[in-house]
Amino acid sequence: MELLGLYxxxxxxxxxxxxxxxxxxxPNLIKKLIGLSIFQAAVxxxxxxxxxxxxxxxxxxxxxxxxxxxPLPQVLILTAIVVGISTTALGLGIVVxxxxxxxxxxxxxxxxxxxx
Amino acid sequence: xxxxxxHLPALQVIVPxxxxxxxxxxxxxxxxxxxxxxxxxxxFAIAVTMTVGVLDGGTFTYQMGSWPAPYGIELGVDxxxxxxxxxxxxxxxxxxxxxxxxxxxxxxxxxxxxxxAAWLLALAGxxxxxxxxxxxxxxxxxxxxxxxxxxxxxxxxDRRALPAVFKYLIMGTIGATFYxxxxxxxxxxxxxxxxxxxxxxxxEVADQKPILVAAGFxxxxxxxxxxxxxxxxxxxxxxxxxxxxVTVFLAACSTKVSLYLLLRFDxxxxxxxxAGHDIQFAYFLMPLAVLAILIASGVALFEQNIKRLLAYSxxxxxxxxxxxxxxxxxxxxxxxxxxxxxxxxxxxxxxxAVSCLATQxxxxxxxxxxxxxxxxxxxxxxxxxxxxxxxGIPGTAGFISKWYLITAALEQGSLGIALVAVLVIGxxxxxxxxxxxxxxxxxxEPNADLSAVREAPRMMLAVTWLAALANLYFGxxxxxxxxxxxxxxxxxxxxxx
Numbered sequence: 045m046e047l048l049g050l051y052x053x054x055x056x057x058x059x060x061x062x063x064x065x066x067x068x069x070x071p072n073l074i075k076k077l078i079g080l081s082i083f084q085a086a087v088x089x090x091x092x093x094x095x096x097x098x099x100x101x102x103x104x105x106x107x108x109x110x111x112x113x114x115p116l117p118q119v120l121i122l123t124a125i126v127v128g129i130s131t132t133a134l135g136l137g138i139v140v141x142x143x144x145x146x147x148x149x150x151x152x153x154x155x156x157x158x159x160x
Numbered sequence: 161x162x163x164x165x166x167h168l169p170a171l172q173v174i175v176p177x178x179x180x181x182x183x184x185x186x187x188x189x190x191x192x193x194x195x196x197x198x199x200x201x202x203x204f205a206i207a208v209t210m211t212v213g214v215l216d217g218g219t220f221t222y223q224m225g226s227w228p229a230p231y232g233i234e235l236g237v238d239x240x241x242x243x244x245x246x247x248x249x250x251x252x253x254x255x256x257x258x259x260x261x262x263x264x265x266x267x268x269x270x271x272x273x274x275x276x277a278a279w280l281l282a283l284a285g286x287x288x289x290x291x292x293x294x295x296x297x298x299x300x301x302x303x304x305x306x307x308x309x310x311x312x313x314x315x316x317x318d319r320r321a322l323p324a325v326f327k328y329l330i331m332g333t334i335g336a337t338f339y340x341x342x343x344x345x346x347x348x349x350x351x352x353x354x355x356x357x358x359x360x361x362x363x364e365v366a367d368q369k370p371i372l373v374a375a376g377f378x379x380x381x382x383x384x385x386x387x388x389x390x391x392x393x394x395x396x397x398x399x400x401x402x403x404x405x406v407t408v409f410l411a412a413c414s415t416k417v418s419l420y421l422l423l424r425f426d427x428x429x430x431x432x433x434x435a436g437h438d439i440q441f442a443y444f445l446m447p448l449a450v451l452a453i454l455i456a457s458g459v460a461l462f463e464q465n466i467k468r469l470l471a472y473s474x475x476x477x478x479x480x481x482x483x484x485x486x487x488x489x490x491x492x493x494x495x496x497x498x499x500x501x502x503x504x505x506x507x508x509x510x511x512x513a514v515s516c517l518a519t520q521x522x523x524x525x526x527x528x529x530x531x532x533x534x535x536x537x538x539x540x541x542x543x544x545x546x547x548x549x550x551x552g553i554p555g556t557a558g559f560i561s562k563w564y565l566i567t568a569a570l571e572q573g574s575l576g577i578a579l580v581a582v583l584v585i586g587x588x589x590x591x592x593x594x595x596x597x598x599x600x601x602x603x604x605e606p607n608a609d610l611s612a613v614r615e616a617p618r619m620m621l622a623v624t625w626l627a628a629l630a631n632l633y634f635g636x637x638x639x640x641x642x643x644x645x646x647x648x649x650x651x652x653x654x655x656x657x
Binding site for chain 1: 296299300303307310311314319320322323325326329330333334337340341344347348
């Protein structure tokens with residue numbers, strides 16, 4: 045039962061590994077980037093879940109409310125999301141340049157073309 | 161004036177960061193370059209001022225927006241970070257001063273302002289990491305520097321830089337995300353992101369599993385960024401196919417900054433808190449460091465491309481730095497910290513000389529460069545001098561750190577003797593691969609394609625020689641880096657039981 049109670053950590057771990065697997069195993073560069081995005085999104089979820097306090101509400105001071113959620117992890121993750129978007133955008137930009145230069149986005153093809 | 165001095169840690173980051181968008185708007189590329197060089201020089205001056213400040217004793221701390229730590233964001237510069245700031249800003253300044261012709265050859269004139277803007281962002285990120293005293297800020301600076309580095313590495317004309325940079329982007333992001341998971345777990349347990357506060361608060365929860373997991377994630381993530389063997393695979397191609405000026409800058413400082421962070425986390429934050437951490441750290445790092453020294457030097461022995469050869473040599477040098485740290489003694493950490501500085505000097509000067517060769521010659525393979533020393537005697541001379549420092553010949557900076565490394569290894573008893581053997585074999589292999597370069601540029605059959613080659617532009621030569629002579633200077637008068645390194649080691653080991 046204890047394991048199920050921690051299900052949000054399982055979601056984090058499973059998503060992290062799905063993303064990591066795609067990054068390592070997929071030869072297609074776009075699929076690698078998708079994997080990388082899933083990998084990062086898993087970490088975002090880890091941060092978001094840790095800020096939640098059961099029964100807690102938004103941290104706005106008002107009468108009759110004593111339990112608040114922690115807003116800081118969400119603020120941190122906003123920054124991390126921006127970093128993630130920039131990384132994905134730059135990665136896609138590089139893939140476009142690779143396609144222009146090599147005519148392919150498959151890892152094996154690119155390696156073959158440089159060996160000649 | 162004293163008021164301004166108070167703001168120096170913030171200015172260290174703000175100057176390059178705010179000059180970057182300005183540089184992007186400057187249309188004639190000469191203006192952009194001048195502005196970027198000026199910003200980099202100013203950053204170097206700030207780093208030197210702060211070094212003088214910390215040498216007088218005392219540290220710089222700065223509360224962003226006057227919000228007190230640990231809730232506000234804190235910046236801090238002690239002797240260890242001052243050493244790193246010197247390396248980062250110095251490498252950028254030398255590379256920019258020398259880089260005019262080299263950048264002109266590699267990057268389209270119309271895109272140069274963008275290139276210099278990305279360069280300054282990389283500089284801001286890399287100097288932000290030593291300045292920041294907050295784990296999340298460090299992550300943000302790390303990503304700023306990484307993203308900007310990917311841009312400038314891929315900025316050249318060589319298409320092979322693109323797959324190389326893609327690999328670097330994937331591996332770099334995984335490293336940074338591991339670090340983010342690590343600090344997330346620590347935040348979960350302690351509720352703080354300020355490094356000094358974290359160190360105190362981990363104490364209460366040190367026996368809990370998440371802290372151990374966090375230590376693992378942070379160490380592996382940073383080792384990936386620092387190109388510790390066997391996580392180095394992104395490095396050789398990225399350094400080889402990057403524009404030459406970029407290689408000078410990044411080879412001298414980017415992996416060093418990650419190493420700095422690795423040492424700071426593992427010693428400052430975890431050392432006093434995790435039971436048996438020193439032993440785990442040593443057992444994990446020492447074998448990898450030895451493998452890095454032997455295997456990377458071995459690969460460099462057979463490498464044909466001179467940039468790739470030096471890139472593999474960098475991986476071996478990272479091995480030396482971590483070997484010293486894995487002793488977990490003051491002597492070992494002093495040696496590895498001073499080697500951070502000396503290796504940056506030697507590798508910076510070597511890559512500057514290589515960029516001189518690259519502006520004049522067609523190829524950078526060893527047999528393309530046959531007999532080039534006759535045509536470019538000054539460049540060849542600087543290359544040899546920096547090469548001697550890399551090997552560790554007495555009288556050069558490289559000798560100082562190798563000497564301290566061997567002394568520190570001998571303190572380790574019987575294991576130390578074996579490690580001294582590794583250090584000596586590594587240095588001998590360095591002598592061989594540097595000799596291969598010397599042999600081909602001085603003694604090989606003159607290459608017919610090189611008959612029209614002339615000496616590199618004067619400005620490039622002057623900066624290259626300045627860097628090469630710095631190797632001599634810090635070999636003969638090593639007080640400043642030694643003092644900084646020794647007190648860095650003491651700060652790091654403060655928490656050793």
